[in-house]
Amino acid sequence: MQDSVPLLFGADKGIFSKDDLSIIAFDRIEESDAALLAKQVDGRVTDITTALLLVAADFPIVVVSTAFELVPNPSGTPQARNMIILSKDNSVQKLEDIPKYRERTGKPPLRVLERSDIMYHTDQLLRASGYKGNLDDLYETIGGGFGALQQQAEQLGIGLEALKAVNLPGVHADLARFTRTANKVPVYTLTEFESEKKLMPTVMIFRKEIVDRRLDDLKRFYAKFADSVDAANKSSRTDLINTLLKVALKQYFETLKPSELGLPAGWENAVRIPVFPKPRALKAEELNTIHDWATGRRYLQTRVSYDQAVYPGIFGKA
Secondary structure: OOOHHHHHHHHHHHHHHOOOOOOOOOEEEEEEEHHOOOOOEEEEEEOHHHHHHHHHHHEEEEEEEEEEEEOOOOOOOOOOOEEEEEEEEOOOOOOHHHHHHHHHOOOEEEEOOOOOOHHHHHHEEEHHOOOOOOHHHHHHEEEEOHEEEEEEHHHHOOOOOOOOOEEEEHHHHHHHHHHHHHOOOOOEEEEEOOOOOOOOOOEEEHHHHHHOOOOHHHHHHHHHHHHHHHHHOOHHHHHHHHHHHHHHHHHOOOOOOHHHHHOOOHHHHHHEEEEOOOOOOOOHHHHHHHHHHHHHOOOOOOOOHHHHHEEEOOOOOO
């Protein structure tokens, strides 16, 4: 959800509707892909891995820009966390405990979103921690795209026995931690990916016919995207949190009110608000890094070039 904050905030404030544009939120990746293929939507936010897999499968899409990335905060305050590995098991309190759990129990302790940039970052992190074994021995992979992470956060929050640890985006991780705090049960933070340099940006993909036949509409969208970024960055912390909470409840729990969520007192103060950057061209090195990783994992069987995957007509090449 963090990746779409300016879009959702701008939609709620009427920034897009003023120019006859609309933003639609989907629960699951399958729904958004189906809507894209059926030409019910023009584009969507996704990660680089998914974009590459779609292009490799001859899905008629191109990457037009980045959507979100962590950037330095000019105020010097701590930056928002983009991914956090959490554990509810007291035997898994640091990264080095993950392979030890596997050795002790024969079971994979860590749930990871399959074929995703999250898996890429998890792979890199565990290798950097010194693990030299088969990474897949440590993972229980989950499908369903980023919508499935909401369910994982809820399961971690309520203490589902089968779930030991999971790599979650920051907002979802905060939800799990708030819920466990309310239930007075412990949760352990294995890593917080604090450095923005460690993380890949998410991207905006669009159907090819949009860039071929409706370039003016695409330019209008990006003008409103920039306006929404400015509005989100200038908004008060309270307004931003309340707006996003309203949007999330409408999407996931339409009958609930914020007061009925059972979040612990003061939870708003624990939410880190990032600086929202304006979109830019995806860099060739970013695409190629994920491409090489996905090829090594045999997710990609053919080479996808930068020119094949990225449309430079709005932001140029990088």
